[in-house]
Amino acid sequence: MxxxxxxxxxxxxxxxxxxxxxxxxxxxxxxxxxxxxxxxxxxxxxxxxxxxxxxxxxxxxxxxxxxxxxxxxxxxxxxxxxxxxxxxxxxxxxxxxxxxxxxxxxxxxxxxxxxxxxxxxxxxxxxxxxEPVACTCVKANTFRKDLYDPQEFFACSDVGAKPKAYKCPDGMTFDESSKLCRNIGGFPSCTAPGSFVNPSNCSEYYSCIAVKHGWLQSSFKCSAGTFFNDVTEMCEDPCKYQFVCQQEGRYPDPLMKGSYFECYLLGGVLKQMRYRCPGGYMWKVNFPGAGKCVEDPGYEDSGYPFHQCTIPDDLC
Incomplete structure (x- = not known):
């Protein structure tokens, strides 16, 4: 035109x-x-x-x-x-x-x-x-969000310079404070196709579909009392995986790699207590009924359905 x-x-x-x-x-x-x-x-x-x-x-x-x-x-x-x-x-x-x-x-x-x-x-x-001034370069070496489209932004090399326009990928908006493109709703950026839990709220999850110019991200919410299971890719009640002591000893928490259970006899009754390893540590089994907290290498997550979630002690 x-x-x-x-x-x-x-x-x-x-x-x-x-x-x-x-x-x-x-x-x-x-x-x-x-x-x-x-x-x-x-x-x-x-x-x-x-x-x-x-x-x-x-x-x-x-x-x-x-x-x-x-x-x-x-x-x-x-x-x-x-x-x-x-x-x-x-x-x-x-x-x-x-x-x-x-x-x-x-x-x-x-x-x-x-x-x-x-x-x-x-x-x-x-x-x-x-004009408007919000579309112009009023400061040097800055990035500014477009006045009309939050997906777009522009760079200013100097005061009064010609703004250089950029655009965030689909499903993202520009955040001036961090100078980064952020996902709408605060979800992590898509890097692979599939469905993933929102690590800041495990009752939410998002899907990622590859499109021509990036990723199409959609968000979802689980029903009350359920969390998104990364393994089954379904919303489930984490209490169905609840651990029950069978004999004395210390055993890994099936829900979270950073937790473990201590099983002990008290008055002839088998009791259990749940403990958490310090931040950045996980429970390592030495042999059945025994183990210790060790530094988490960050790659042993696949067997834990809610490994990114913090499960309250009194949930189940």
């Missing part, structure tokens, strides 16, 4: 704003201020639809020249932003202006020193010189 920046003899900017171009159905022009105390005139059109002077938007009425053929959206990437939205002009990101008509998205990329800005004089979004 091309946009011509011209000074047309038949068109004169009466001021700052968006105005109809009487030379063609659906045509209009934007007038923005420039450094010479004048106006830059940018011509555009509604891609076969008519332009309304009253609402300063492209309407859903086709021009006569297009009434017998369909109008195809030029950018399906942004079509979701126009679905179920009224006709109008809006910002997809700091550098992309959208024209929404009947749920279809038409795009205009703002030139180097212009940014997408919401302004009443234009009846919505417009490519405007130097």
């Amino acid at each position: 091309g946009v011509a920046f011209v000074v047309a003899e038949e068109l004169v900017c009466p001021g700052v704003g968006r105005f109809p171009d009487p030379s063609s159905c659906g045509a209009y022009f934007d007038c923005t201020p420039n450094a010479a105390d004048g106006y830059d005139l940018t011509k555009d059109d509604c891609r076969g639809y008519t332009y309304s002077t009253a609402t300063r938007t492209c309407t859903d009425e086709l021009c006569n020249s297009r009434s017998k053929r369909s109008v195809t959206p030029d950018n399906h990437l942004h079509s979701r932003l126009c679905e179920s939205r009224p006709d109008g002009f809006q910002c997809a990101n700091c550098k992309t202006l959208l024209v929404c008509v009947k749920g279809q998205a038409f795009t205009r990329h703002c030139r180097e020193d212009h940014f997408c800005s919401e302004r009443n004089q234009f009846g919505g979004a417009v490519c405007y010189p130097g």
Whole structure:
């Protein structure tokens, strides 16, 4: 979709704003201020639809020249932003202006020193010189989240420098404090396909599906009283794996590698107590009924269904 920046003899900017171009159905022009105390005139059109002077938007009425053929959206990437939205002009990101008509998205990329800005004089979004400030470089050597799209961000090498745009993978947003792309909902990043427990809340889990430009991540929640089992990849009651002493000794906890049970006779009755190894340690069996806490090498997790979870002592 091309946009011509011209000074047309038949068109004169009466001021700052968006105005109809009487030379063609659906045509209009934007007038923005420039450094010479004048106006830059940018011509555009509604891609076969008519332009309304009253609402300063492209309407859903086709021009006569297009009434017998369909109008195809030029950018399906942004079509979701126009679905179920009224006709109008809006910002997809700091550098992309959208024209929404009947749920279809038409795009205009703002030139180097212009940014997408919401302004009443234009009846919505417009490519405007130097504004909004949130889309510009006001500090050197910084990363800033895009004002309109949290999945996008830009880098600034110096004050007033040209912002260099980047985009986080699908399912992630940019976190300015850490300068990293974070998964929506705080789940760990996807590195392999499958289903995985949320280590910060074992009643939640997420799935990872490889797509063309990264990963598609979806989150789920287990029913009350159940945790996600990494081995079976199902939500289960951890108490079904509850350990029961059969004879005296110390035995590994079947739920967590960092815990163990001590079984002892008291008054002729076999009792049990659950203990936890210090942080970074796991229980190692020396022989049946005996063992000790040793440093956890970090790779012996496969046999523990809830190895990333902290199971409360009084859960079962």
